[in-house]
Amino acid sequence: MSRRCIPALLGLSLLLAATPLAAQEARAPEPEAARDILAKGSVFRVLGQEVRGVTNIVVAQVVNVLVDAQGQPQAAVLDYGGFLGVGRRRIAVGWQALSFGPEGIRLSISRDQMKNFPDYKEGEEVVVALPPRAPEPAEATPATDAPAAETPAEPPAAPAAEAPAAEAPAAAAPPSEPPPAAPPAGPKP
Amino acid sequence: MRAGRSRRGLDWLNFFVADVQTGFGPFVAVYLTTQAWTEVEIGFALSLGTLTAMISQLPAGALVDALRNKRLAAMLALLAIALSAVLLAALPHTLPVLVSEVLHGFASCVLTPSIAAISLALVGRAALGERLGRNSRYQALGGAIAAGVMGLVGTYVAPAAVFWLTAALTLPSLACLAMIRGEDLTQRAVPLVARSEGGGRLIDLLRQPGILVFSGCCLLFTLSNAAMLPLAASMVTRQAGDEANLIIAACLVVPQLVVAGLAPRFGRLAETRGRRLVLIIGFSMLPLRGALLALVQHPLGLVVVQALDGISAATLGVMLPLIAADLTRGSNRFNLCMGVFGLAVGLGGTFSTSLAGLVAGWLGAGVAFGMLGGIGLACLVLAWAAMPETRAPGPAPDLAAARA
Known part of the structure; x- marks a missing residue:
């Protein structure tokens, strides 16, 4: 090649490089994300937080929040009950049964009212617990064994075909563990 | 003393x-x-x-x-x-x-x-x-x-x-x-048989029928036993209201109290009447407990059934190290043998909760308890049919250890 090609090649590469830049300058530069400040104490963490019952004892922890297509929370999935981790189960409670504040999350349904309520199972339709409806004048007491159950149309957005949530936490440990009643021959399953 | x-x-x-x-x-x-x-x-x-x-x-x-x-x-x-x-x-x-x-x-x-x-x-x-x-x-x-x-x-x-x-x-x-x-720890497990006779290797340990059978019993025992309490406890949480925590606490504490009462008696019984008797007594509680848990619905009944848990827990807790000591008489492999049994226990425990959780989800808790009781029955049958008596014959057990 002769030496005249070099400035031509240089010019061509500059032209090619300048073209996308020119195109970019033709579009407006992308703005960076806007920001908003939430004051401390005006918003509260939800996942993992302890939920206190009507007697102000911790009865559950929040493990998941179920929202509808508009992003409005419909229900919270709680890890409920148990003593020293033994006997816990998953239930879904309606968002209106929970109240949030600086002192924590309160659940307005009592343990007696939750008797025999079905568990929350991933991939199936969700049975949501709500505070019992106000009693009819003819009824003696508010439902102690008839918590209102609603089945919203949306299933949880988790992958289906998974085995339903195990009754005990995944501590196969343990063996474990487990629980002290297991023979002490090895680590608790 | x-x-x-x-x-x-x-x-x-x-x-x-x-x-x-x-x-x-x-x-x-x-x-x-x-x-x-x-x-x-x-x-x-x-x-x-x-x-x-x-x-x-x-x-x-x-x-x-x-x-x-x-x-x-x-x-x-x-x-x-x-x-x-x-x-x-x-x-x-x-x-x-x-x-x-x-x-x-x-x-x-x-x-x-x-x-x-x-x-x-x-x-x-x-x-x-x-x-x-x-x-x-x-x-x-x-x-x-x-x-x-x-x-x-x-x-x-x-x-x-x-x-x-x-x-x-x-x-x-x-x-x-x-x-x-340290001065009091004088009764060490002294090797009475020379190492070259093959008393030391893991594979020789595993070849002893007593060890294999008892490992199988340990595995079946925990496979049956480990999931019974969690499954019963989640039933309690579902069915009992405010008193659920108290009942579950009782389900945890009652078997321990039974063990505290019975374990030394079982230890003495194993010395006087033999290991097999204690194993049979303890393992027979498993199918019984499985059947009762499938039938009993009332939360307080579950606490009573948990007392049976104490009997079987006392059995395994005492018998596992004892039989490990029996079967490694004359070799310095006591702890390795305990490791083998511990592994069997761990395997059983791991699969127990998953298996029971699956069955309870598909077929209900009653079927799950029945299955667990059935596995317990298999454990009992295995012990009855195949477990040799490992108590040392004769009055001087330390001297009779020529057999590996």
């Missing part, structure tokens, strides 16, 4: 070790949930702990066999468990929790055989059954009290407080360990 201080030290060592181990059960999952860990992350951490425990059963047993100073092994294991508890309480992030799980898994596999080896060295083979029964009694008392106290602490104080308390309880454990004097 000459070695009185050491014996008392061993008693209370068992008590405090049971206290320390109580917090490391299903409660770890509760604690991690409150630290906003997702279910997948919690499952991974706990599975890592379980896997570590299973993998380290055999190496840890071999390690304790190799260490002449068993108290040193126990001390290091206790310190590791204390560190594991502190890591959980203070640093609930991914890496510290995984390290904590691994540490705890390995340390538990070292601690249990160490205590059994110390017991054997303290009292010798002739009195081992009764000594192990006493160990179980103190472990059960420790476990019962710790279950109650830690459950209350976890509910009313904070979940992290349970692990701080656990770490604090290792201090009295170490103090009790220090009470056991």
